[in-house]
Amino acid sequence: MAKDILEKPKGFHDVYFYKPGDDKENTHYCPGCGHGTAHKLIAEALEDFGVADRTIMISPVGCSVFVYYYFATGNIQAAHGRAPAVGTGLKRANPDSIVISYQGDGDLGAIGGNNILQAANRGENITVFFINNAIYGMTGGQMAPTTLLGQKTMTTPYGRSIQNEGYPIKICELLASLESPTYLERVAITDTKHIMKARLAIRKAIKTQIDNKGFSLVEILSPCPTGWRMTPVDAKKWITEKMMDYFKLGVFKDLTKERKPYSPPKMNLNLDEVEEKLGLKEKPPTFPSTMSDIKEQYRNPRIKVAGFGGQGVLMLGNLLAETGMLHDYNVSWLPSYGPEMRGGTANCQVHIDEGQIGSPVVTDSTVLVAMNKPSLDKFEPDVVPGGLILYNTSMIDRKPERTDVEAIPVPATEMADEIGSLRVANMIMIGAYLQKTGILTKDSIFAALDIAIKHKQFIPMNRQAIEAGIEHVKNMD
Amino acid sequence: MPRMEVFIDHCKGCELCVDVCPAGVIEMVEEINKLGYHPAKYKGEGCTGCGFCFYACPEPDAITVYKKED
Numbered sequence: 001m002a003k004d005i006l007e008k009p010k011g012f013h014d015v016y017f018y019k020p021g022d023d024k025e026n027t028h029y030c031p032g033c034g035h036g037t038a039h040k041l042i043a044e045a046l047e048d049f050g051v052a053d054r055t056i057m058i059s060p061v062g063c064s065v066f067v068y069y070y071f072a073t074g075n076i077q078a079a080h081g082r083a084p085a086v087g088t089g090l091k092r093a094n095p096d097s098i099v100i101s102y103q104g105d106g107d108l109g110a111i112g113g114n115n116i117l118q119a120a121n122r123g124e125n126i127t128v129f130f131i132n133n134a135i136y137g138m139t140g141g142q143m144a145p146t147t148l149l150g151q152k153t154m155t156t157p158y159g160r161s162i163q164n165e166g167y168p169i170k171i172c173e174l175l176a177s178l179e180s181p182t183y184l185e186r187v188a189i190t191d192t193k194h195i196m197k198a199r200l201a202i203r204k205a206i207k208t209q210i211d212n213k214g215f216s217l218v219e220i221l222s223p224c225p226t227g228w229r230m231t232p233v234d235a236k237k238w239i240t241e242k243m244m245d246y247f248k249l250g251v252f253k254d255l256t257k258e259r260k261p262y263s264p265p266k267m268n269l270n271l272d273e274v275e276e277k278l279g280l281k282e283k284p285p286t287f288p289s290t291m292s293d294i295k296e297q298y299r300n301p302r303i304k305v306a307g308f309g310g311q312g313v314l315m316l317g318n319l320l321a322e323t324g325m326l327h328d329y330n331v332s333w334l335p336s337y338g339p340e341m342r343g344g345t346a347n348c349q350v351h352i353d354e355g356q357i358g359s360p361v362v363t364d365s366t367v368l369v370a371m372n373k374p375s376l377d378k379f380e381p382d383v384v385p386g387g388l389i390l391y392n393t394s395m396i397d398r399k400p401e402r403t404d405v406e407a408i409p410v411p412a413t414e415m416a417d418e419i420g421s422l423r424v425a426n427m428i429m430i431g432a433y434l435q436k437t438g439i440l441t442k443d444s445i446f447a448a449l450d451i452a453i454k455h456k457q458f459i460p461m462n463r464q465a466i467e468a469g470i471e472h473v474k475n476m477d
Numbered sequence: 478m479p480r481m482e483v484f485i486d487h488c489k490g491c492e493l494c495v496d497v498c499p500a501g502v503i504e505m506v507e508e509i510n511k512l513g514y515h516p517a518k519y520k521g522e523g524c525t526g527c528g529f530c531f532y533a534c535p536e537p538d539a540i541t542v543y544k545k546e547d
């Protein structure tokens with residue numbers, strides 16, 4: 001404390017211009033809230049270390065969601081509990097940045113419990129400030145993982161009990177059982193002595209990261225006068241008398257001296273090399289748009305492909321999308337995995353569109369490719385009037401019931417069997433679809449096949465199946 | 478002489494500064510500020526420049542402590 005004047009630290013914005021409304025000079029926190037004090041200590045440390053301009057603060061979900069209003073740093077707001085994962089990416093992509101994850105006990109201890117555990121276990125070179133106020137402040141005072149035994153909250157009106165909710169989670173002790181973390185300390189925002197200890201711990205944690213020594217976390221017992229229904233002065237007393245009794249203050253791990261400076265995994269992203277590795281070096285052929293030449297009802301299709309897992313349903317959709325790209329259309333491909341993979345219906349949803357695609361989901365399809373009966377049963381009702389249904393008569397013993405759609409029967413499995421593999425039934429369907437609609441061409445499908453199929457020896461058989469599908473529809477006319 | 482200053486319209490009236498001040502030179506006042514609270518105020522003399530109130534105050538900009546200035 002060598003400064004002559006103690007004033008608003010430069011780690012804060014002068015004016016909180018991100019904050020909506022007229023008051024751009026005050027925080028949104030309640031009177032006496034520990035978040036404010038913690039913010040002040042962090043902002044001061046950032047100023048003193050001169051690192052604010054290379055710091056990225058990650059705000060959580062909780063009362064401190066608006067961290068980005070206040071700190072004159074880079075800021076990202078993460079989904080609930082996910083700040084450590086976001087921080088991992090930020091730090092690895094920008095090893096010179098100082099990444100601070102600021103999280104509450106609901107955010108870090110409940111919904112984000114595994115996120116923090118894994119980041120700590122990986123020893124990410126980030127700093128976490130963990131505000132333990134024993135409650136969900138923002139949502140109105142529900143129980144947190146850190147709520148004390150007997151503590152009354154909105155969701156524990158009779159007080160937290162061991163039988164019903166278990167013991168409060170001690171995050172520092174939990175993380176201290178891991179090998180990787182470098183520095184873990186629990187402090188409290190109460191009287192001056194403890195605030196000064198908190199100040200030092202915050203600085204030490206940031207310094208640990210500046211020195212590239214790995215994962216640091218400071219747990220800060222912090223008053224929430226509003227959630228606890230106490231005056232700010234009483235809230236501090238409550239921390240001293242109640243919280244500190246269960247959450248012991250102190251250093252739980254400190255390897256800052258022993259640890260060698262940590263060098264992040266080399267991320268030397270050479271675009272050339274990446275393209276090479278991903279096989280993007282060879283530019284694929286391009287094909288002209290066909291949309292204006294084909295019948296109105298076949299344009300910009302919303303396609304649903306469904307069948308048994310193993311019938312090549314996902315591959316079928318994927319190939320349609322790949323081919324669409326070669327025609328320079330916008331495409332999307334949305335596979336639906338899940339328990340259905342085992343014997344029931346698997347499906348995927350494909351958009352091929354001249355314009356923008358709002359959502360990859362297909363609800364009302366213009367095209368249904370049904371490879372088995374459950375798929376026809378399930379998705380036939382969703383086809384739009386005037387839509388197209390291609391159905392695999394080898395596996396479906398009924399016609400579509402709809403009379404307001406076009407229905408094309410294709411004995412795809414039998415035809416595939418004749419060619420020599422049941423697995424190319426999907427390609428038969430592609431052939432039939434492109435012959436029927438003209439939206440994609442044989443040449444473009446073949447080109448996409450070359451890109452999509454890894455094992456080149458299978459290409460001839462797939463081509464043959466596509467040709468067979470084309471012939472099948474030709475012969476129908 | 479050291480002194481502290483409360484910027485009235487940044488104060489939320491939590492009284493934490495009054496609670497920690499060893500010299501007892503901060504008081505809460507009757508008037509209501511822009512934020513709707515009774516703000517704290519320096520009594521005008523006796524500040525030792527310890528800075529306790531500065532670190533106790535949760536508001537970034539409510540308190541300034543001049544440790545040496547007269």
Ligand SMILES: Cc1ncc(C[n+]2csc(CCOP(=O)(O)OP(=O)(O)O)c2C)c(N)n1
Pocket residue numbers: 061062063064080103104105106107108111131133135136137138139144224
């Ligand atoms: C995915 C998701 N689940 C739940 C919520 C509701 N929610 C908002 S804040 C919060 C808990 C915040 O508590 P804590 O992390 O302790 O922060 P505090 O507000 O006490 O600072 C919850 C459950 C949400 N916004 N998003």
Ligand code: SF4
Pocket residue numbers: 028029030032033034035063133137138223224225226227
């Ligand atoms: S509800 Fe609690 S944690 Fe949230 S701002 Fe108010 S005092 Fe702070």
Ligand code: SF4
Pocket residue numbers: 032483487488489490491492493494495516517533534535536539540
């Ligand atoms: S601690 Fe800050 S906000 Fe609270 S009464 Fe004192 S000056 Fe006002």
